[in-house]
Amino acid sequence: MLALFLLPVVWALYSSMTNQTLSGANASNPSFIGLQNYVHLFTDERTWAAMWRTLLFVGFSVIGQNLGGFLLAYSKQSAARVVQKLVNTIVVTAWIIPEVVVGFLWYTLLRGDTSSLNQVLDFLGLPTQDFLTTAPLFAVIIMNIWRGMAFSMLIYSAAIQDVPEEMLEAAQLDGANRYRRIIHVIIPTINPVIATTVVLTTLNTLGVFGLIWVTTRGGPGMRSETLSILMYNEAYGTGLIGYGSAIAVILLGIGVVFALLYIRIARRGSTK
Secondary structure (H helix, E strand, C coil): CHHHHHHHHHHHHHHCCECCCCCCHHHHCCCECCCHHHHHHHHCHHHHHHHHHHHHHHHHHHHHHHHHHHHHHHHCCCCCHHHHHHHHHHHHHHHHCCHHHHHHHHHHHHCCCCCHHHHHHHHCCCCCCCHHHHCHHHHHHHHHHHHHHHHHHHHHHHHHHCCCHHHHHHHHHCCCCHHHHHHHHHHHHCHHHHHHHHHHHHHHHHCCCHHHHHHCCCCCCCCCCCHHHHHHHHHHHCCCHHHHHHHHHHHHHHHHHHHHHHHHHHHHHHHC
16 A cells, blocks of 8 residues: 555645746756646646536436436346346447547547547437537536546346335335335335445546547547646646646645545444
């Protein structure tokens, strides 16, 4: 733990308090500047804009992944075994494909007037557009939801199977329809699993970089620039390693908060 986690974190903290650059005199002999990078970070409008986009990206991605994963898990419970295997294969394949490959697949689907999706829309007589230009943040959110639903689906599938059949049958005898059985029986029963999955999907989404970088690179302009993209642009685009490290520390702090929340939820579940 000391070698693989603590030392890199300490080094990132130190680097974030220096004026280290990628090249030049400050690359080999950086100076200690204290909290100047953090002061600039929190007074820069670009940072706050990136934080807002990160909040939208993470929030909608987590909602979409969990809602979509739950609906897939619940729907396939009553499907034929062949259908269940087909759904599992398709969804899990989307999950195990590397993030960069997924980005290229969606890039060919959405980019430009001759993209795969636009060709289909044109064939149907519907208006076409470059979705990565007109709605870049919405596009990367949809990509991330598509890729991440499998994780939620697998967890919710196991959780729903553990709901006692007697409870569902009793609710059905009392006149509860499918919707009410979901709201009043299944969700309360698997509530700890839902809480854990939400935290884990949040942690996974905070670290998404390759998907956005391959498809939009944070653009056009800065319309899809999240904190992870801003960190890369500052550290390797403009060469400000110290400033990029400060952004990385902020991301690490957000991740630690959700990690502690996950540990707390896990402990509660183990004591029940």
